[in-house]
């Protein structure tokens with residue numbers, strides 16, 4: 001079996017072949033979103049619970065456009081600023097039959113959209129106890145990630161950069177420390193701007209990448225979805241293959257030993 005087919009991403013009791021997770025916001029149309037998701041090869045799709053009409057499922061909803069047999073839905077708590085609000089949103093998502101596999105976001109402020117880690121830890125503790133599989137969006141802080149793992153989160157999702165910024169992986173050193181610190185999967189979430197950002201995250205050894213704006217905001221979202229698909233797979237393969245050590249000086253590519261003088 002090749003590395004590509006045997007190399008699964010395992011989160012809690014779920015298993016995935018693709019290591020790319022994608023969002024559903026900011027597309028020009030539902031048709032464009034559906035096509036981009038398909039081309040991205042993603043199996044996990046995150047949807048803001050606030051965007052789903054859960055009170056009246058007879059009305060048109062974002063979910064009408066997603067093949068729920070094909071994709072794993074990851075409801076998220078985008079727009080929640082307190083633990084209570086995020087907990088309530090997850091409960092609503094579960095009661096409405098969306099999923100108990102949730103991306104937990106508790107934001108600190110509207111300008112940075114950075115996580116409020118204090119509220120995040122509170123919400124994660126409650127939701128894990130209630131049986132949710134919790135994937136928390138957090139800052140790139142190894143101590144917070146360790147606390148989230150100890151609480152029982154199934155993965156940690158440190159930001160690469162602020163949501164929607166496209167700044168890429170701003171602190172690869174912290175991401176590496178997080179990977180040394182926790183045993184649960186590390187999924188870089190937010191800030192990925194282009195394919196090389198995704199490849200860098202994967203080459204660092206991250207278990208996956210979650211993104212939305214980098215694809216939906218591109219001039220050609222379908223082409224970018226394909227680029228991200230390839231970049232995540234290329235980065236993963238390069239990580240598994242093992243990069244050569246960096247050296248200051250040259251080493252000849254054609255060795256001189258054994259040559260005919």
Ligand SMILES: CC(=O)[C@@H](O)[C@H](O)COP(=O)(O)O
Pocket residue numbers: 022023024025046076078137162163164165166189190191192210211212213214
């Ligand atoms: C879709 C979603 O969950 C976002 O909140 C996520 O954090 C992605 O961020 P980018 O839009 O920067 O990729």
